[in-house]
Amino acid sequence: PLPPRAALSRDEILRYSRQLVLPELGVHGQLRLATASVLVVGCGGLGCPLAQYLAAAGVGRLGLVDYDVVEMSNLARQVLHGEALAGQAKVFSAAASLRRLNSAVECVPYAQALTPATALDLVRRYDVVADCSDNVPTRYLVNDACVLAGRPLVSASALRFEGQITVYHYDGGPCYRCIFPQPPPAETVTNCADGGVLGVVTGVLGCLQALEVLKIAAGLGPSYSRSLLIFDALRGQFRCIQLRSRRPDCAACGERPTVTDLQDYEAFCGSSATDKCRSLQLL
Amino acid sequence: PLPPRAALSRDEILRYSRQLVLPELGVHGQLRLATASVLVVGCGGLGCPLAQYLAAAGVGRLGLVDYDVVEMSNLARQVLHGEALAGQAKVFSAAASLRRLNSAVECVPYAQALTPATALDLVRRYDVVADCSDNVPTRYLVNDACVLAGRPLVSASALRFEGQITVYHYDGGPCYRCIFPQPPPAETVTNCADGGVLGVVTGVLGCLQALEVLKIAAGLGPSYSRSLLIFDALRGQFRCIQLRSRRPDCAACGERPTVTDLQDYEAFCGSSATDKCRSLQLL
Amino acid sequence: MAAPLSVEVEFGGGAELLFDGIKKHQVTLPGQEEPWDIRNLLVWIKKNLLKERPELFIQGDSVRPGILVLVNDADWELLGELDYQLQDQDSVLFISTLHGG
Amino acid sequence: MAAPLSVEVEFGGGAELLFDGIKKHQVTLPGQEEPWDIRNLLVWIKKNLLKERPELFIQGDSVRPGILVLVNDADWELLGELDYQLQDQDSVLFISTLHGG
Numbered sequence: 001p002l003p004p005r006a007a008l009s010r011d012e013i014l015r016y017s018r019q020l021v022l023p024e025l026g027v028h029g030q031l032r033l034a035t036a037s038v039l040v041v042g043c044g045g046l047g048c049p050l051a052q053y054l055a056a057a058g059v060g061r062l063g064l065v066d067y068d069v070v071e072m073s074n075l076a077r078q079v080l081h082g083e084a085l086a087g088q089a090k091v092f093s094a095a096a097s098l099r100r101l102n103s104a105v106e107c108v109p110y111a112q113a114l115t116p117a118t119a120l121d122l123v124r125r126y127d128v129v130a131d132c133s134d135n136v137p138t139r140y141l142v143n144d145a146c147v148l149a150g151r152p153l154v155s156a157s158a159l160r161f162e163g164q165i166t167v168y169h170y171d172g173g174p175c176y177r178c179i180f181p182q183p184p185p186a187e188t189v190t191n192c193a194d195g196g197v198l199g200v201v202t203g204v205l206g207c208l209q210a211l212e213v214l215k216i217a218a219g220l221g222p223s224y225s226r227s228l229l230i231f232d233a234l235r236g237q238f239r240c241i242q243l244r245s246r247r248p249d250c251a252a253c254g255e256r257p258t259v260t261d262l263q264d265y266e267a268f269c270g271s272s273a274t275d276k277c278r279s280l281q282l283l
Numbered sequence: 284p285l286p287p288r289a290a291l292s293r294d295e296i297l298r299y300s301r302q303l304v305l306p307e308l309g310v311h312g313q314l315r316l317a318t319a320s321v322l323v324v325g326c327g328g329l330g331c332p333l334a335q336y337l338a339a340a341g342v343g344r345l346g347l348v349d350y351d352v353v354e355m356s357n358l359a360r361q362v363l364h365g366e367a368l369a370g371q372a373k374v375f376s377a378a379a380s381l382r383r384l385n386s387a388v389e390c391v392p393y394a395q396a397l398t399p400a401t402a403l404d405l406v407r408r409y410d411v412v413a414d415c416s417d418n419v420p421t422r423y424l425v426n427d428a429c430v431l432a433g434r435p436l437v438s439a440s441a442l443r444f445e446g447q448i449t450v451y452h453y454d455g456g457p458c459y460r461c462i463f464p465q466p467p468p469a470e471t472v473t474n475c476a477d478g479g480v481l482g483v484v485t486g487v488l489g490c491l492q493a494l495e496v497l498k499i500a501a502g503l504g505p506s507y508s509r510s511l512l513i514f515d516a517l518r519g520q521f522r523c524i525q526l527r528s529r530r531p532d533c534a535a536c537g538e539r540p541t542v543t544d545l546q547d548y549e550a551f552c553g554s555s556a557t558d559k560c561r562s563l564q565l566l
Numbered sequence: 567m568a569a570p571l572s573v574e575v576e577f578g579g580g581a582e583l584l585f586d587g588i589k590k591h592q593v594t595l596p597g598q599e600e601p602w603d604i605r606n607l608l609v610w611i612k613k614n615l616l617k618e619r620p621e622l623f624i625q626g627d628s629v630r631p632g633i634l635v636l637v638n639d640a641d642w643e644l645l646g647e648l649d650y651q652l653q654d655q656d657s658v659l660f661i662s663t664l665h666g667g
Numbered sequence: 668m669a670a671p672l673s674v675e676v677e678f679g680g681g682a683e684l685l686f687d688g689i690k691k692h693q694v695t696l697p698g699q700e701e702p703w704d705i706r707n708l709l710v711w712i713k714k715n716l717l718k719e720r721p722e723l724f725i726q727g728d729s730v731r732p733g734i735l736v737l738v739n740d741a742d743w744e745l746l747g748e749l750d751y752q753l754q755d756q757d758s759v760l761f762i763s764t765l766h767g768g
């Protein structure tokens with residue numbers, strides 16, 4: 001966590017003037033954003049717009065985690081990267097773009113996969129976590145690290161023309177394991193390479209995810225704790241569904257948790273957190 | 284309009300592979316995008332994410348209209364610009380960012396206000412128009428130009444924590460004047476400088492606007508013709524409301540239109556299309 | 567004699583700023599001789615909810631240009647505008663159009 | 668004897684791909700001795716709507732892990748899961764969780 005600050009500079013007042021005049025945010029909320037730190041897990045289709053709008057809004061520190069390098073097939077949705085940066089680590093490409101937009105935001109690139117060995121220590125260094133990853137083992141890993149470290153988790157996902165977003169482990173609400181105690185069978189999971197995705201759908205979801213992070217960081221509270229917003233881009237339909245409460249018998253956040261350390265999530269899920277060439281599945 | 288194309292290149296197949304595998308889009312849809320041209324009116328909070336995702340998706344030509352220059356107070360939401368470009372025309376700053384992302388997209392910058400003298404000729408050169416402007420006279424001007432030129436208009440707006448999006452003059456649906464035959468009294472109109480806006484709200488709306496443009500350009504059809512999607516970012520609520528049909532007595536698109544040429548929209552609305560320092564109003 | 571009606575009146579797009587910033591109002595309209603229509607509702611709102619600067623909301627006997635009126639999420643133009651007769655449990659939304667970007 | 672029920676069955680998040688890509692199904696469940704609950708509905712879906720690869724949707728007598736069941740937009744866990752007794756005009760949504768980004 002960053003040290004508290006008493007006042008905004010003249011430059012900050014000018015730069016953030018359009019949001020400072022919002023009574024719900026104001027100088028108090030802006031100071032909270034300026035001293036907030038957010039860990040962005042994944043700098044792909046969701047992480048790019050998310051990091052872009054968090055940096056623009058003046059969040060103090062952004063941790064960027066991604067082991068992957070920029071490929072041409074990323075550029076139809078991963079808008080922080082550019083053609084000239086193909087082959088570079090995504091976190092460095094993203095950090096360079098964010099610096100152009102707002103040099104006052106401290107970007108910390110982690111050019112590595114999030115692993116059970118590193119996740120807890122990393123998550124503890126940030127106030128809020130955004131899960132922008134693209135595979136099941138990482139989603140369980142991020143969840144368990146957030147529960148163990150006591151951090152709120154804003155989680156989004158997108159595939160084809162659809163997107164989903166919710167907030168886990170916030171103010172007594174459920175965690176990912178409360179909703180999904182068991183991982184899906186590996187053969188039922190589709191990734192973006194196989195199933196496809198329309199880039200701007202990740203744009204809509206990444207922006208909504210940034211909004212939830214900003215509201216949590218500014219003290220306004222999120223809208224999607226205990227609920228899940230689903231978006232159907234072909235029909236232009238949003239639908240908010242009510243999720244269950246925290247489960248007292250949850251393995252991670254329940255009254256007698258069995259997940260007291262991070263585990264082997266690839267074994268638990270029967271799939272890889274980094275393999276990009278899984279075979280085509282139906283859904 | 285751009286000339287039709289028979290096939291995608293190897294590079295295009297690689298770059299757009301994630302969206303090519305979507306059966307609703309496919310090679311046919313991608314070819315339509317590659318030969319589509321979109322006029323973006325305003326390179327501010329809406330125009331930046333919109334142009335970013337249209338360029339990423341491979342739209343053939345983007346016309347960028349804005350008379351304004353980049354200021355530091357823009358950067359909390361106008362994410363295509365950067366600190367180093369303060370003082371430059373927004374259209375050049377935006378075009379440079381878009382070129383970094385996708386050099387195959389032809390960006391045509393128009394560093395000028397859209398005026399009754401130029402609008403019709405400009406709109407006629409494009410297939411779809413996105414209204415990303417920030418004032419009432421420009422919204423009537425863009426509408427009338429689209430009706431006279433027979434172009435669909437995707438219109439979005441944002442203020443404070445709220446956003447609205449709809450599609451005008453598409454497939455027999457209403458135009459802006461069908462819904463708003465008379466302009467609002469000038470003293471009831473609030474701009475972003477006075478009322479404030481949270482940057483990521485323009486991000487959400489700009490992405491939804493890009494989605495509607497892409498669906499129209501690809502032949503999938505929009506979702507918000509004859510309806511208006513309203514977004515309340517504080518509550519996380521989307522609501523889709525049903526609008527009236529086209530009015531037979533509409534001055535622009537009706538059976539006996541009185542708007543047969545573009546007019547003096549500043550006089551019609553009693554307000555300026557370029558004045559950035561209007562006095563504070565209540566709403 | 568029309569029975570009392572329970573109606574949800576909502577404001578959005580900034581129109582709520584004329585109503586103490588409150589977006590949702592659960593309203594009970596008293597029984598009266600004539601049926602309740604939107605024309606009457608506007609008079610009732612002006613008297614009971616709208617405390618100052620009514621000209622920013624009302625013009626003549628209707629709403630000012632730039633405010634959309636939605637009855638149960640449908641444009642009031644589809645339902646007869648001022649003459650629409652309110653039903654119990656109806657929701658009426660007044661939304662100010664945004665122009666910012 | 669339970670009367671026939673008219674129920675909306677919806678699939679999303681990719682689950683619709685097991686049902687010819689059709690998201691919304693208006694379904695009439697015939698009258699039967701026992702009341703209709705979700706357990707029975709799953710059997711009915713397997714027999715009448717789900718033509719191939721049932722293991723991608725059903726596991727044992729429930730849905731497979733990773734599919735959320737929503738009754739009238741609320742998590743079925745709030746309503747008794749498999750034992751929830753369907754009402755006429757209920758909407759039941761089966762949504763496959765997405766993991767892409």
Ligand SMILES: [Zn+2]
Pocket residue numbers: 174175176177178179246247250251252253254
């Ligand atoms: Zn839990």
Ligand SMILES: [Zn+2]
Pocket residue numbers: 457458459460461462529530533534535536537
């Ligand atoms: Zn019209």
